[in-house]
Amino acid sequence: MxxxxxxxxxxxxxxxxxxxxxxxxxxxxxxxxxxxxxxxxxxxxxxxxxxxxxxxxxxxxxxxxxxxxxxxxxxxxxxxxxxxxxxxxxxxxxxxxxxxxxxxxxxxxxxxxxxxxxxxxxxxxxxxxxxxxxxxxxxxxxxxxxxxxxxxxxxxxxxxxxxxxxxxxxxxxxxxxxxxxxxxxxxxxxxxxxxxxxxxxxxxxxxxxxxxxxxxxxxxxxxxxxxxxxxxxxxxxxxxxxxxxxxxxxxxxxSSEALNAITSLGGTSILFSYFLTLSCLVWRRLFGAPLPPRPWSMGRYGIFVNVAALVFVTPMLFFYVWPLTTPVTPQNMNWSIVLFFGVLLVAAIHYLVKARHVYVGPVMLVKRVQ
The missing domain is CATH 1.20.1740.10 (Amino acid/polyamine transporter I)
Structure with missing residues (x-):
């Protein structure tokens, strides 16, 4: 840019x-x-x-x-x-x-x-x-x-x-x-x-x-x-x-189209991470155990903020992988969805082959320290 x-x-x-x-x-x-x-x-x-x-x-x-x-x-x-x-x-x-x-x-x-x-x-x-x-x-x-x-x-x-x-x-x-x-x-x-x-x-x-x-x-x-x-x-x-x-x-x-696809991949990945974390948080608030105590909390209003954010992020993620114009050609096609699943596949293979044996997530690390 x-x-x-x-x-x-x-x-x-x-x-x-x-x-x-x-x-x-x-x-x-x-x-x-x-x-x-x-x-x-x-x-x-x-x-x-x-x-x-x-x-x-x-x-x-x-x-x-x-x-x-x-x-x-x-x-x-x-x-x-x-x-x-x-x-x-x-x-x-x-x-x-x-x-x-x-x-x-x-x-x-x-x-x-x-x-x-x-x-x-x-x-x-x-x-x-x-x-x-x-x-x-x-x-x-x-x-x-x-x-x-x-x-x-x-x-x-x-x-x-x-x-x-x-x-x-x-x-x-x-x-x-x-x-x-x-x-x-x-x-x-x-x-x-x-x-x-x-x-x-x-x-x-x-x-x-x-x-x-x-x-x-x-x-x-x-x-x-x-x-x-x-x-x-x-x-x-x-x-x-x-x-x-x-x-x-x-x-x-x-290829400028390839660069645009890679750039769009970043946006798709970020929106998906927001969608995933918000979905888990809303599910936990509604059906899971109470959230642990934390210094920053919106109290009873937190669930409404989380739901509102999820309602906004979901359609944005859905439409983010659409091409901007029609008719769709190989040049104006939004290829980020293909790259996104390609990255997921590579990440899954890495996890199954090695990472699952050595990876320690930050939540588990904090629990071990405590």
Whole structure:
């Protein structure tokens, strides 16, 4: 994503620029390498960096929406809020809306990151839920303001979607400012935020990889789970995260459809994990033994929150594996469902052959310690 945005920024300022797939690949690798630096040699400064990014995050919102409020042509409220466009060729607008919603579900998964850092947090059972809540509330409000502003300022949808810059939001910014310099500043803010998100995602992915390897749940767990002397971070897991991400970026050189399928696989897997855990939690609350005492509890309201979340996640998971447009061809087919079951098959084989003999889940580990 970041590579494509940077390409769009170059196309905005250099008329002769012709985007190539390998440009996006190299730019993506550069951003990941930048994130690796902040997760290794600058890891001790990561809290300070994240605090600085928070300030830029809030200030950047106003730096983007104020020019749009002041300078952009705005559509009327009825067309903007009540008229739906079915560009995917689906038989009904409702079905098109449900499938289209899956495109923005990815904005909700970032809150999951702090959970995977919980082993490095004091009083995690209380602190992490608070962090999730207080990161969601302001960001949801900011997203609402930005989202409403954007759709009011989007203008002609077809021209924006077919922009020469490759990124519709860049075209919206330019239509508002009519200035390369102004648009560049606004796009740079987005790039900085995306790069900052990449830093946090590398930290999260490496901790998740390390903790799963520590529990003997992955091939090569013995090597992955070791923390190098002199480092207070899982350096090997960080390096593996960089290598895997770089290799995935190379897929774009052969087939953008394959890269999209792999990207969709991540969303499908996350939604399935939410569906699985919520289903188990709702079943336990309704039919199982009482949940153990915990510092953070919503009491009697917890079941309603869990059911509401399950009601939302279930259709999103179902429609996430649908193609976005019809008629369906090998090029626009959503192959994530095939990859998902392929990964499940590989995981099942690994579990039956080795992991079931050595894997100790975190719940059992905690019980043994207690």
């Amino acid at each position: 970041i590579g494509g945005v940077i390409q769009g920024l170059i196309a905005l300022n250099v008329e002769s620029y012709v985007p190539r797939p390998y440009h996006a690949t190299l730019l993506a690798m550069a951003v990941v390498a930048f994130a690796i630096i902040f997760n290794t040699v600058l890891a001790v400064r990561l809290p300070l960096i994240e605090g600085t990014v928070l300030i830029l995050h809030v200030a950047g919102l106003f730096a983007v929406i104020i020019p749009l409020w002041v300078m952009a042509p705005r559509g009327n409220a009825r067309d903007t809020l009540l008229v739906f466009t079915n560009s995917g060729g689906w038989p009904s607008t409702g079905l098109a809306a449900l499938i289209g919603m899956t495109s923005i579900v990815g904005t909700l998964v970032g809150y999951d990151c702090s959970v995977h850092m919980s082993e490095e947090v004091k009083d995690a059972s209380r602190t992490v839920p608070r962090t999730l809540l207080w990161s969601f509330i302001p960001n949801a409000l900011m997203f609402l303001v930005m989202g409403v502003t954007y759709i009011f300022c989007i203008g002609d949808l077809d021209s924006v979607m077919n922009t020469a810059y490759g990124q519709p939001f860049i075209q919206v910014f330019f239509n508002a400012t009519q200035s390369n310099a102004g648009t560049t500043v606004m796009v740079v803010i987005i790039i900085v935020m995306l790069t900052s998100a990449a830093i946090g995602e590398v930290a999260t992915a490496s901790r998740q990889l390390w903790s799963f390897a520590r529990d003997e749940g992955l091939p090569g767990s013995t090597w992955l789970s070791k923390v190098s002397p002199g480092w207070n971070i899982p350096l090997r897991a960080v390096v593996v995260s960089f290598v895997v991400t770089s290799l995935l970026s190379l897929v774009n050189l052969g």
